[in-house]
Amino acid sequence: MKKIMDEFKDLELKLTPQRLAILGLILDKPGRHPSAEEIFSKVKEDYPSISLATIYNTLDVLTKKGRLVEITIDSKKKHYESNLDPHHHIVCTCCGKIGDVWDEELIKKLPVSDVGDFEVQGWHINFSGICKDCREKQGNN
């Protein structure tokens, strides 16, 4: 109840009920990677007059301040999460669900030899695959 309010103080951002609701929602769903639109529908339940632009602005400022991470595994839209520990992602080619990939090897160091004329700063691996739910549905056919 108190902690999330301090988060905004720490980030030097003004605390508003809308922002509280947006960050609170994302913190509430560990392991999820909601899109702006998904966050919008949820927050609208409590703040029916909130604008989608406020969602985008808030996600943007929280990402720039380093409190959220932007996941770009879905070329249709951005997804967000609050878990800042470096990790990779996997998307289901069937239903689009996004999962975390916590593999120490792939996070700490990647044995790459040739990146042309570039100096590597970081990397992110986008896996694709089929989730458990979709495998089970396929099995029923």
Place this chain on the structure above:
Amino acid sequence: MKKIMDEFKDLELKLTPQRLAILGLILDKPGRHPSAEEIFSKVKEDYPSISLATIYNTLDVLTKKGRLVEITIDSKKKHYESNLDPHHHIVCTCCGKIGDVWDEELIKKLPVSDVGDFEVQGWHINFSGICKDCREKQGNN
């Protein structure tokens, strides 16, 4: 002159001057990863009346037929290339230039242990870094 026309026959796609120009342009620039808009400006030099939608349609059908690959390293827009050999990419955090990463290890097999409930089908690594040009420009400050 003849080969590119056969490409469309092989793909079972009707040959049009616009399509010829679009694919020809991409084949002409190995190592580049142009966006729809970039292709549009170039093709428009020869076909001033061409629509941007035609570019999107053509890129889409050529991608679906497997003749082009869609690169999603840039969250702002898609990029395309004609090199079908599996490889990864690196984007310059300074100027946005996209480079190829041809590393056998990372292409053939990735030693991944935990992907949750997913069955892995494939992966693509997005590296970020600084390109040679930008490094040299920084040095001049």
Place this chain on the structure above:
DNA sequence: CTCTCAAGTAAGAATGATTCTAACGTAAGT
């Protein structure tokens, strides 16, 4: 050779995601 028609094509309209702008609210300093 000409007609029909089904399938393919492409321009402009529509959509969806994201960003911009300008009016508004807030709070610190006087």
Place this chain on the structure above:
DNA sequence: ACTTACGTTAGAATCATTCTTACTTGAGAG
């Protein structure tokens, strides 16, 4: 309480992409 400066947010605008529909083309029928 008044001013002012700054952050906030709704709606407008923009950008990338997709949809719709009138047009084109060419294979087969007559």
